[in-house]
Amino acid sequence: MKRVHRVLVTATAAFAVVVASSAAVAAPAEKATDRRALQARLDHVVDVAAVGAMAEVRDERGVWRGSSGVARLGTDRAVPVRGRFRVGSISKTFVATVVLQLVDEGELGLDDTVESWLPRVVPGGDGMTVRQLLNHTSGVYDYVRTLPMPPGREFVANRWRTWTPDELVARAVASPPTSETPGAEYAYSNTGYLLLGQIIEKATGHSYADEIGQRIIGPLRLGGTSVPGTSPRIPNPRPRAYLPVEPGGTARPADYTEMNPSLFGAAGEMISTTRDLNRFVAALLDGTLIPAHLLDDAFCDQ
Missing domain, CATH: 3.40.710.10 (DD-peptidase/beta-lactamase superfamily)
Structure with a gap:
């Protein structure tokens, strides 16, 4: 039951991080340690609050993409690191x-x-x-x-x-x-x-x-970003998304990947990927x- 309650918090978490730095490129051992720490943090997100999670980090050491958890409940399918999701x-x-x-x-x-x-x-x-x-x-x-x-x-x-x-x-x-x-x-x-x-x-x-x-x-x-309007679907590849519902009085996770995003409109309807979000934020911040x-x-x- 502990796992089910965690699932009800959120479905899939996704992160895109742009880091600008003039520091020298790290040694291979340091780089490996840093990336292991990133993966550990991603695993922690899944452990406490999500079915699956993905992340992309771009810094002076290059590009790192990671995932944790599963793309669909009841399977062992990995979360696609280049997957699309509602942002x-x-x-x-x-x-x-x-x-x-x-x-x-x-x-x-x-x-x-x-x-x-x-x-x-x-x-x-x-x-x-x-x-x-x-x-x-x-x-x-x-x-x-x-x-x-x-x-x-x-x-x-x-x-x-x-x-x-x-x-x-x-x-x-x-x-x-x-x-x-x-x-x-x-x-x-x-x-x-x-x-x-x-x-x-x-x-x-x-x-x-x-x-x-x-x-x-x-x-x-x-290429992975869109403004779907009233279209309920998310193109592949993508993880599934879940929300808690109470059909019989007891909350359980229900697949909510498809839904009409007009509910959010200009305030929140878009679909993207970690790669695209990193590219967008970098272009926004560099003028x-x-x-x-x-x-x-x-x-x-x-």
């Missing part, structure tokens, strides 16, 4: 990158109000800015807090449902804001990134998915995608 809120970093590219191009401004781009969508939107949506200080309520969560039956019933951003934003704004004054407090909000996805569409005439494809996925050749000063402008305290 969740890492999607927000892609959306934020597109927004900052548009700021750099003069198509929108960090201090533009939400009301100026999305009239009458958010109460108080005339005092809420693009910058505040980016850095989670807008005060707009997080729609995820209004949704049924696992292991309840209501969550399972929504598995294949297609949600629109308008529906999800409406759920959020039916609740009071998290602070009386936009910009006053940090409060994580998935709703803010749904709104940013809509602002991207207003500014460009294209969906945020198209803009991510044209501006990031294509130029960086991220390939946006000027470094824009990261400070968008995310530092104002």
Whole structure:
């Protein structure tokens, strides 16, 4: 039973780490020791919280890829180190990158109000800015807090449902804001990134998915990365994903690999690989995608 309770925590963990260093290349023995330590940490993740896990580390010593656990419960199939998986809120970093590219191009401004781009969508939107949506200080309520969560039956019933951003934003704004004054407090909000996805569409005439494809996925050749929209599937190779459900009153792990990702939209629908995420983050931090000063402008305290 101990193992089952661990499985219920999460399904598959994946990590991508970029390390920049000017240090000399380590000796073979040191390198081997370092990689064994990485594998031990990956094994620990599986031991306490996951069915399977994968990781990719790129540093001055080269590229290391590792996995632990299994790709599917009830089998001994290894987690594919180049496998695809749902990246969740890492999607927000892609959306934020597109927004900052548009700021750099003069198509929108960090201090533009939400009301100026999305009239009458958010109460108080005339005092809420693009910058505040980016850095989670807008005060707009997080729609995820209004949704049924696992292991309840209501969550399972929504598995294949297609949600629109308008529906999800409406759920959020039916609740009071998290602070009386936009910009006053940090409060994580998935709703803010749904709104940013809509602002991207207003500014460009294209969906945020198209803009991510044209501006990031294509130029960086991220062959394992996609914005699936309403498609429930993850292309192979990929591990299976599990969530706890209670069909008979007792929580058990259920295969939840296929589901309609429109529930998360611009806040978390994307699919990728550790390789692609490393390539993306490296390009973001080295100035390939946006000027470094824009990261400070968008995310530092104002």
